[in-house]
Amino acid sequence: MLIKFTGGKVYDPANGVDGEIRDIHVRDGRIVTPSAGETVHQEYNLAGKVVMAGGIDPHSHIGGGKVTIARMMLPEDHQGHEVQRGDLTRSGCGHAVPSTLTAGYRYAEMGYTAAFEPAMLPANARQAHMEMADTPMIDKGAFVMLGSDDYFLRLLTRGAHKDEIKDYIAWSMHAAQALAVKVVNPGGISAFKFNQRALDLDEKHVFYGVTPRDIILTLGRSLQELGVPHPIHIHGCNLGVPGNKDTTLATIRASEGTPIHLTHIQFHSYGTEGDMKFSSGAAEIAELINQYTNVSIDIGQILFGQTCTASGDSMRQYGNTKSAHPKKWVVMDIECDAGCGVVPMKYRDKSFVNALQWAIGLEMFLLVNDPWRVFLTTDHPNGAPFTTYPHLIRLLMDKTFRNEMLRRIHPGAQAATILGSLTREYSLYEIAIMTRAGPARSLGLRDRGHLGPGANADITVYDDNPDREAMFTTPLFVFKNGELIVRNGRIVKVVTGATHVVRPEYDRKRAEKPLKDYFDSYHTVQMENFRLHDDEIITAGCGHAPGTCGCLVVHPTGART
Amino acid sequence: MTAVQAGAQTAPASASQTHAHVTCPFCGLRCDDLEIARAGQTLKVTRNGCDKAKAGFERPLTQPMPRVGGKEVSLPEAIAAAAALIGNARLPAFGGLATDVDGMRAIMSIADKSRGVVDHAFSEAQGRNIKVLQTSGYIMTTLTEARNRADLFIIASDVHTFHPRFFERIVCNEKSMFSEAPPKRTIVFLGEGYDTSAAVGTRIGDVIQINCAKQRIGEIVSALRTLHKGVPLPAGDIAGVPRSQIEDLLARCHKADYGVVVWVPPDLDFPNADLTVHQICEFVKDLNVKQRFAGLSLGGNEGASTAVSVCTWQSGYPLRVSFATGQPKYDANLFAIPKLIASGQTDCLVWLSTFTADLSPPATDIPTVVIGSHDLKLAKEPAVYIPVGTPGIDHKGQLVRCDSVVSLPLRDLERAAGLPRTVDVLAALEAAL
Ligand code: SF4
Numbered sequence: 001m002l003i004k005f006t007g008g009k010v011y012d013p014a015n016g017v018d019g020e021i022r023d024i025h026v027r028d029g030r031i032v033t034p035s036a037g038e039t040v041h042q043e044y045n046l047a048g049k050v051v052m053a054g055g056i057d058p059h060s061h062i063g064g065g066k067v068t069i070a071r072m073m074l075p076e077d078h079q080g081h082e083v084q085r086g087d088l089t090r091s092g093c094g095h096a097v098p099s100t101l102t103a104g105y106r107y108a109e110m111g112y113t114a115a116f117e118p119a120m121l122p123a124n125a126r127q128a129h130m131e132m133a134d135t136p137m138i139d140k141g142a143f144v145m146l147g148s149d150d151y152f153l154r155l156l157t158r159g160a161h162k163d164e165i166k167d168y169i170a171w172s173m174h175a176a177q178a179l180a181v182k183v184v185n186p187g188g189i190s191a192f193k194f195n196q197r198a199l200d201l202d203e204k205h206v207f208y209g210v211t212p213r214d215i216i217l218t219l220g221r222s223l224q225e226l227g228v229p230h231p232i233h234i235h236g237c238n239l240g241v242p243g244n245k246d247t248t249l250a251t252i253r254a255s256e257g258t259p260i261h262l263t264h265i266q267f268h269s270y271g272t273e274g275d276m277k278f279s280s281g282a283a284e285i286a287e288l289i290n291q292y293t294n295v296s297i298d299i300g301q302i303l304f305g306q307t308c309t310a311s312g313d314s315m316r317q318y319g320n321t322k323s324a325h326p327k328k329w330v331v332m333d334i335e336c337d338a339g340c341g342v343v344p345m346k347y348r349d350k351s352f353v354n355a356l357q358w359a360i361g362l363e364m365f366l367l368v369n370d371p372w373r374v375f376l377t378t379d380h381p382n383g384a385p386f387t388t389y390p391h392l393i394r395l396l397m398d399k400t401f402r403n404e405m406l407r408r409i410h411p412g413a414q415a416a417t418i419l420g421s422l423t424r425e426y427s428l429y430e431i432a433i434m435t436r437a438g439p440a441r442s443l444g445l446r447d448r449g450h451l452g453p454g455a456n457a458d459i460t461v462y463d464d465n466p467d468r469e470a471m472f473t474t475p476l477f478v479f480k481n482g483e484l485i486v487r488n489g490r491i492v493k494v495v496t497g498a499t500h501v502v503r504p505e506y507d508r509k510r511a512e513k514p515l516k517d518y519f520d521s522y523h524t525v526q527m528e529n530f531r532l533h534d535d536e537i538i539t540a541g542c543g544h545a546p547g548t549c550g551c552l553v554v555h556p557t558g559a560r561t
Numbered sequence: 562m563t564a565v566q567a568g569a570q571t572a573p574a575s576a577s578q579t580h581a582h583v584t585c586p587f588c589g590l591r592c593d594d595l596e597i598a599r600a601g602q603t604l605k606v607t608r609n610g611c612d613k614a615k616a617g618f619e620r621p622l623t624q625p626m627p628r629v630g631g632k633e634v635s636l637p638e639a640i641a642a643a644a645a646l647i648g649n650a651r652l653p654a655f656g657g658l659a660t661d662v663d664g665m666r667a668i669m670s671i672a673d674k675s676r677g678v679v680d681h682a683f684s685e686a687q688g689r690n691i692k693v694l695q696t697s698g699y700i701m702t703t704l705t706e707a708r709n710r711a712d713l714f715i716i717a718s719d720v721h722t723f724h725p726r727f728f729e730r731i732v733c734n735e736k737s738m739f740s741e742a743p744p745k746r747t748i749v750f751l752g753e754g755y756d757t758s759a760a761v762g763t764r765i766g767d768v769i770q771i772n773c774a775k776q777r778i779g780e781i782v783s784a785l786r787t788l789h790k791g792v793p794l795p796a797g798d799i800a801g802v803p804r805s806q807i808e809d810l811l812a813r814c815h816k817a818d819y820g821v822v823v824w825v826p827p828d829l830d831f832p833n834a835d836l837t838v839h840q841i842c843e844f845v846k847d848l849n850v851k852q853r854f855a856g857l858s859l860g861g862n863e864g865a866s867t868a869v870s871v872c873t874w875q876s877g878y879p880l881r882v883s884f885a886t887g888q889p890k891y892d893a894n895l896f897a898i899p900k901l902i903a904s905g906q907t908d909c910l911v912w913l914s915t916f917t918a919d920l921s922p923p924a925t926d927i928p929t930v931v932i933g934s935h936d937l938k939l940a941k942e943p944a945v946y947i948p949v950g951t952p953g954i955d956h957k958g959q960l961v962r963c964d965s966v967v968s969l970p971l972r973d974l975e976r977a978a979g980l981p982r983t984v985d986v987l988a989a990l991e992a993a994l
């Protein structure tokens with residue numbers, strides 16, 4: 001069946017299309033160039049409408065133990081946000097940490113067709129995939145967390161050959177069914193278990209004797225050599241600590257040309273100037289990022305209101321517990337593998353620190369020149385729930401609106417930010433880069449995030465509403481694999497998205513020999529059961545037989561394009 | 562979905578077979594190092610199982626037919642009868658919930674559709690931790706972390722009885738990640754009447770018994786907190802324990818590199834036991850200001866940790882949840898099935914118990930649909946009984962471990978019992994509603 005989308009204003013940055021009037025054709029879930037005279041079975045007249053690929057969120061905590069701890073901890077956050085069962089949809093609830101079902105529906109209703117869980121602990125990977133499988137509508141995938149796990153740290157300590165390290169990284173990606181690798185407070189989660197309370201870039205882990213710099217570089221180079229498309233996804237040292245901008249600057253310089261992605265950089269861009277000993281480091285960091293083209297970032301924008309922070313960074317989350325609102329929190333040490341910390345948080349525009357955090361995130365968005373290297377995130381739910389994206393887009397696209405908002409925040413913060421002097425307004429083309437083309441390219445999703453022939457037909461159509469918040473809140477149509485799933489911001493069909501993975505080549509036998517001994521000696525799970533099998537992540541989601549349905553997508557490795 | 566069949570038992574594909582790396586579904590520890598030999602339809606634990614595991618795996622297979630009103634019927638007839646009961650109910654109650662992840666997913670779906678209530682048989686016990694989580698939170702650790710890192714274990718429940726291999730696997734292990742010659746560990750039993758027999762071996766150093774009724778553990782921990790903060794306590798015993806013993810325990814806590822307090826929520830079975838858990842968790846937090854210490858909560862038997870995890874991620878709330886209004890509503894007290902039965906609010910009980918023979922439905926006069934293991938003990942003939950396979954014996958599956966972090970895959974041991982999967986029965990049931 002051939003579907004034609006006629007006459008829309010198309011924003012497709014991956015193919016250099018900037019608001020041109022174009023027709024798009026879809027056959028069997030893919031965008032195609034129709035043959036001459038081919039019959040069109042269905043047509044959508046999109047004159048005057050804005051057409052983009054489906055949105056892709058490259059960093060959103062949607063699945064895994066820490067999110068479920070947050071859900072369990074915060075019934076008060078769900079109350080008043082219950083969602084009624086519909087003819088097509090299941091009931092659910094949630095605001096900051098919605099139930100899986102509700103999260104999937106909300107993403108689709110907002111025009112997003114994919115979201116990626118960035119902090120999947122190997123030990124918790126099975127559950128992360130269960131939760132993602134129960135997140136309908138959208139595609140998903142996860143980044144496996146390494147860098148505080150005992151096995152990796154001991155490899156580093158004994159100066160293991162780089163092939164052995166690469167084998168282990170590849171094995172972990174296969175075992176956890178991962179799309180990418182993340183490192184969180186490199187070595188710091190482990191150091192906290194040895195009662196270290198901070199670990200700066202060049203500080204030694206008391207037990208292993210390695211530094212975060214060693215860890216980041218080893219992971220970054222190994223992933224590059226393995227051909228994993230997404231660079232090492234770094235949640236750096238000293239999250240949330242005033243003065244951490246210096247660590248961030250040093251981390252960028254430390255990359256020495258190795259591709260790195262610095263996540264939720266807003267939380268890592270703090271100086272110590274001023275009476276409050278808290279200031280913006282955004283300008284300095286953005287300037288360096290503009291020079292280092294091997295670096296990409298996402299922002300982790302905060303927006304005001306109640307949310308919950310959920311992170312693998314047990315060390316820093318423990319440090320943040322004093323700001324918990326409401327006053328309850330969880331910190332966990334996990335399996336000599338990783339950790340987590342869940343701390344509810346209420347960001348207030350009348351708090352100097354929160355207001356300045358808000359401004360720092362926006363400064364960073366506006367000061368980094370290349371939208372291909374900046375992705376739009378709130379680090380859901382850490383900075384704000386993902387449902388605030390339309391508001392955030394308006395802040396970026398509408399200077400008048402932004403300055404109006406700026407005038408409402410703590411006056412001290414207004415004085416401490418250069419935000420009011422920044423006149424940049426993002427264009428629709430740039431928004432399409434930041435929310436589609438950029439993340440897809442960075443994650444190696446070659447057939448996602450664009451509208452060229454061969455692409456998966458994940459398409460979002462908007463009214464060209466000058467109120468960009470309204471525009472991005474309620475898309476006119478959302479298509480997943482060419483099927484209409486949302487009309488006027490409401491679900492009209494429930495679908496199951498795919499799980500995306502990358503499987504670098506490695507010598508499995510060579511990797512598993514020492515691992516088998518290791519698991520037998522120390523672990524409480526057998527190596528054979530630590531690995532997630534394909535049928536565990538496929539049957540759970542859709543009931544199709546493996547290989548028959550595209551619900552597990554294995555992306556190729558190789559040099560980045 | 563696979564076609565639902567019953568009574569279609571065929572002979573196993575091969576006469577005998579050995580399965581390695583088998584996960585045990587019979588307690589929350591989820592040991593996954595079992596080896597199980599099958600001869601025909603008979604299973605034998607040949608490596609690493611405890612008595613509880615042996616009792617679970619090796620029980621003889623009976624092959625009952627589904628029954629409606631005590632009469633043997635076909636599976637589709639039983640499903641139709643169950644669907645009629647659930648469909649006509651004002652407030653169906655889905656209880657027991659001893660099943661795997663897929664089974665629980667199916668229960669959530671059908672409860673949502675039929676506007677029912679979900680409540681696990683052990684929600685009360687599990688709720689002791691959840692109450693603490695929702696009021697103040699905690700610092701916790703997991704099994705592998707404790708196994709390798711802890712040098713002090715404070716055991717505040719009868720762990721060995723609930724989890725027969727806990728000591729073997731987590732406390733008495735000879736190898737440790739962080740040392741070739743790992744130091745001996747101090748074991749403190751806090752409470753009375755525990756089976757302490759497993760605290761033996763080369764890793765075990767001082768074993769200290771602090772005798773007190775379980776109801777008074779909270780008092781002792783609260784005294785530890787007070788002393789830790791340097792606040793003077795009136796002279797004399799505390800909860801019947803000599804002051805010197807409590808001071809000694811505090812000194813040992815302070816000396817520990819990584820202390821772990823272990824409890825089993827169902828064993829703290831007395832009124833307001835959540836306050837005991839609260840004291841423990843706050844003590845752990847107090848200590849963490851300067852040093853490392855963590856809680857380790859066990860339990861999770863009969864799929865309890867699985868049920869609460871799936872319920873939380875799908876509905877947003879832990880147990881107990883009602884969908885009566887078409888939206889999830891959470892109330893850990895009001896939606897207790899025993900209360901709903903007693904007050905006449907529920908008019909249909911669906912009882913899911915697929916692991917052991919012992920998690921039987923409560924005695925009640927309201928119509929009951931039992932979806933249960935082949936040999937589930939039933940005090941009274943239910944309105945509908947549908948025998949199903951046991952996850953981890955008769956079909957594959959997944960279960961969440963007691964620490965709610967690790968999940969394990971369950972194997973199909975291929976005894977070809979012809980018992981349908983719970984998830985398939987429930988899907989057919991939901992479709993018939
Ligand atoms: S301790 Fe528990 S999980 Fe381990 S074998 Fe015994 S019953 Fe099974």
Ligand SMILES: [Zn+2]
Nearest residue numbers: 059118264379
């Ligand atoms: Zn994050």
Ligand SMILES: [Zn+2]
Nearest residue numbers: 542544549551
């Ligand atoms: Zn499928």
